[in-house]
Amino acid sequence: MAIVLGPNRYGKAETRLVRVSRDGDTHSLADFNVGIALSGDLAATHLTGDNSGVLPTDTMKNTVYAFAKKHGVGEPEEFALLLARHFVATNGQIESARVSIESFGWERLGPHSFQRKGDCTRLASVVVTAEQTQVVSGLTGLVLLNSTASEFHGFPRDRYTTLPETTDRILATAVDAKWRHMSPTADFAKSFAGVLEAVTTAFVNTYSYSLQQTLFSMGSHALHQRPEIAEIRLELPNKHHYLVDLSLFDMANDNEVFIAGDRPYGLIEGTVVRDDAPPALAEWYL
The missing domain is CATH 3.10.270.10 (Urate Oxidase;)
Known part of the structure; x- marks a missing residue:
């Protein structure tokens, strides 16, 4: 009987991101919970402990924050696409990146005051491969x-x-x-x-x-x-x-x-x- 490694993926779960966009005295707010999962040629780390192809999950977390500063966030689908495409393009061992986002709504009370919406939570999930x-x-x-x-x-x-x-x-x-x-x-x-x-x-x-x-x-x-x-x-x-x-x-x-x-x-x-x-x-x- 042979025992083999089946489908697998890894990533960073629940990276909490709040991005304030300051347009003069009027601000806007994005409140995201970001999950990242990568899959591809990762057998070595499971079978031998070779981590040469394992991008640290801490790097994924840092990328979320850096991209929020550099690019802004826009709609959750747009931000998820930006992240997923980045991980596939910059990591040759990664064949597929899934980025999922919970977006929590805030209702404006004033130029820089907000109240959390409680009606529902918006979701976005993208999968990017080379094809x-x-x-x-x-x-x-x-x-x-x-x-x-x-x-x-x-x-x-x-x-x-x-x-x-x-x-x-x-x-x-x-x-x-x-x-x-x-x-x-x-x-x-x-x-x-x-x-x-x-x-x-x-x-x-x-x-x-x-x-x-x-x-x-x-x-x-x-x-x-x-x-x-x-x-x-x-x-x-x-x-x-x-x-x-x-x-x-x-x-x-x-x-x-x-x-x-x-x-x-x-x-x-x-x-x-x-x-x-x-x-x-x-x-x-x-």
Whole structure:
């Protein structure tokens, strides 16, 4: 039996970067969490401890800060592309660089005062090889709720099924979405705002018979509205709300008082794809 080294990569995780751009008395703020992962001809360090091809992860961290000063950061996709292309171009042993960024939003309160936004976190992830470049954008933690216009019934039942059917329920979720761009060039700020608006609008306007149906509606609307998007993957936890039994207090509860459940919860996942989308690199949504 032979034992061999399988796929591997290494890098620097969670490099926290805050970049202040000073334009006179009015400042702007970028707040990033940067992850870098490199792969390529790295067998020697695993098999013999030869580190001659191992760029230190501390160097990766320093590159983030140096590039933020030298080039600015721009949109998170743009900064990720800048870093990934640099690592592939300057390290002959590296075949692929993945740079992922969480971008935390801040709302302006004054020329140099800001308040942290809490609606969702913007995501960006790029993969660069000598032959290909792939850009994925996304968001996480977008909490949405419809207080009606949602049903769930007609499902199979077995001896362990206790869930009652309903024709009027709260539908709530915390959206995680990632979408792959058709090409590595786009107006990423406009694209992000457009996808955010599209998935939110679809959630609001879809009369839902299942969260799966709502997922497809959200993904389809995003692709219809944003031609630069090749495909979108959505993860929608079902944030259950349970009707409180008030009969012990001689009170009726006409879908008004609920317990917001924590766990366990249903998790609905799916990808909506444009039929003319170019092929993706493997595991693009990770």
